[in-house]
Amino acid sequence: MDDDKSCSSSFSIGKTAQERGLSYVPECYVIPTSHRPSVTPDVANVPTIDFGKLKQGSHERAIVIQEIRTACRQLGFFQIVNHGICQSVLDEALASALEFFKLPGSEKAKFMSNDVHKPVRYGTSLKDGVDKIQFWRVFLKHYAHPLADWINTWPNNPSNYRETMGKYCKEVKKLSLEITEAITESLGIGPTYMSNKLEDGMQVITVNCYPPCPNPEIALGLPPHSDYSCLTIVLQSCQGLEIMHAEEGAWKQVPQLHGALQVHVGDHFEVLSNGLYKSVVHRATLNSERTRISIASLHSLGLDEKMGTAKELVDEEHPGRYKESSFKYFLNFLSTNDLAEGKSFINTLKI
Numbered sequence: 001m002d003d004d005k006s007c008s009s010s011f012s013i014g015k016t017a018q019e020r021g022l023s024y025v026p027e028c029y030v031i032p033t034s035h036r037p038s039v040t041p042d043v044a045n046v047p048t049i050d051f052g053k054l055k056q057g058s059h060e061r062a063i064v065i066q067e068i069r070t071a072c073r074q075l076g077f078f079q080i081v082n083h084g085i086c087q088s089v090l091d092e093a094l095a096s097a098l099e100f101f102k103l104p105g106s107e108k109a110k111f112m113s114n115d116v117h118k119p120v121r122y123g124t125s126l127k128d129g130v131d132k133i134q135f136w137r138v139f140l141k142h143y144a145h146p147l148a149d150w151i152n153t154w155p156n157n158p159s160n161y162r163e164t165m166g167k168y169c170k171e172v173k174k175l176s177l178e179i180t181e182a183i184t185e186s187l188g189i190g191p192t193y194m195s196n197k198l199e200d201g202m203q204v205i206t207v208n209c210y211p212p213c214p215n216p217e218i219a220l221g222l223p224p225h226s227d228y229s230c231l232t233i234v235l236q237s238c239q240g241l242e243i244m245h246a247e248e249g250a251w252k253q254v255p256q257l258h259g260a261l262q263v264h265v266g267d268h269f270e271v272l273s274n275g276l277y278k279s280v281v282h283r284a285t286l287n288s289e290r291t292r293i294s295i296a297s298l299h300s301l302g303l304d305e306k307m308g309t310a311k312e313l314v315d316e317e318h319p320g321r322y323k324e325s326s327f328k329y330f331l332n333f334l335s336t337n338d339l340a341e342g343k344s345f346i347n348t349l350k351i
Helices: 002-006 051-055 058-074 087-102 105-111 147-153 161-186 195-199 267-272 327-336 345-349
Strands: 048-050 077-081 120-124 138-143 202-210 222-225 231-236 241-245 250-253 261-265 282-284 292-300
Touching: 048 051, 048 058, 051 058, 051 077, 051 161, 058 077, 058 161, 087 138, 087 161, 087 202, 087 231, 087 292, 105 120, 138 147, 147 161, 161 195, 161 202, 161 231, 161 261, 161 292, 267 345, 327 345
Parallel strands: 048 077
Antiparallel strands: 077 261, 120 138, 138 202, 202 292, 222 282, 231 261, 231 292, 241 250, 241 282
């Protein structure tokens, strides 16, 4: 038992504490005291943006664009309502995700892999059994655009997974382009600046499952990190996401708002904006009572296409601060670095 409690190599995919539903938190999951989440976290004052107003005339649009600009500068994060995706589409995507994680291990094992370059993979923690600290998380990742190219590689058990998740992916892809237009407009470089590149770019879906944890105050679902993407749109079943409030240097819990979607500014939009907008640092906390599901849709340029700073945002007073990089560059970074040790992709891009 002592070996089982302390050795991370005991917790390979399919045998992890979170998959087995252990009644204790093994030593290799325990977060250093200074990084542990609060049992009673402060709630973040997150901007909630009525996305429907973007289409209600130039005056209303200008107000929303300014709200987005402020949110991207101050937090790198906001929630949107009236986004145009039916509640039934959201609910069915979350339900089919939960059903997948309830499947027997033999079904999920078909997709098990530690290769971060694989377009469809099931795994646990960050990199199963390799991480020095393990995280109380199970996930399924799959590429989603163009949908017709990838959907037949996704799980077909549950039987409705491809249909329900495919419907959500299609809708959220369309929404991502509308959000991108609003963000680039708010930067002053015009709504169509990135449209074609992102329309043809990558969409990676990360379906996260955070089972109940017997001691949620000493473990995490995911360590602090920012997303490599241009932007990430997140749907969650219940609260558990925390964001770093940079000005206060404090973790704040994102409140759960029924029907809302969360928008994260990613590293590549920080690069595009020359640091005017900041990619949001966030982490996943746990609870002891219920399973939390989140579906993150990460949107970026094509695999090999490099993101650089918009030349319109560079001058003598504001020199370029970032190197160009691609999604493939990030995958190589992920395969050779441990995010739990505080390694940050965005920091490798700063000049």
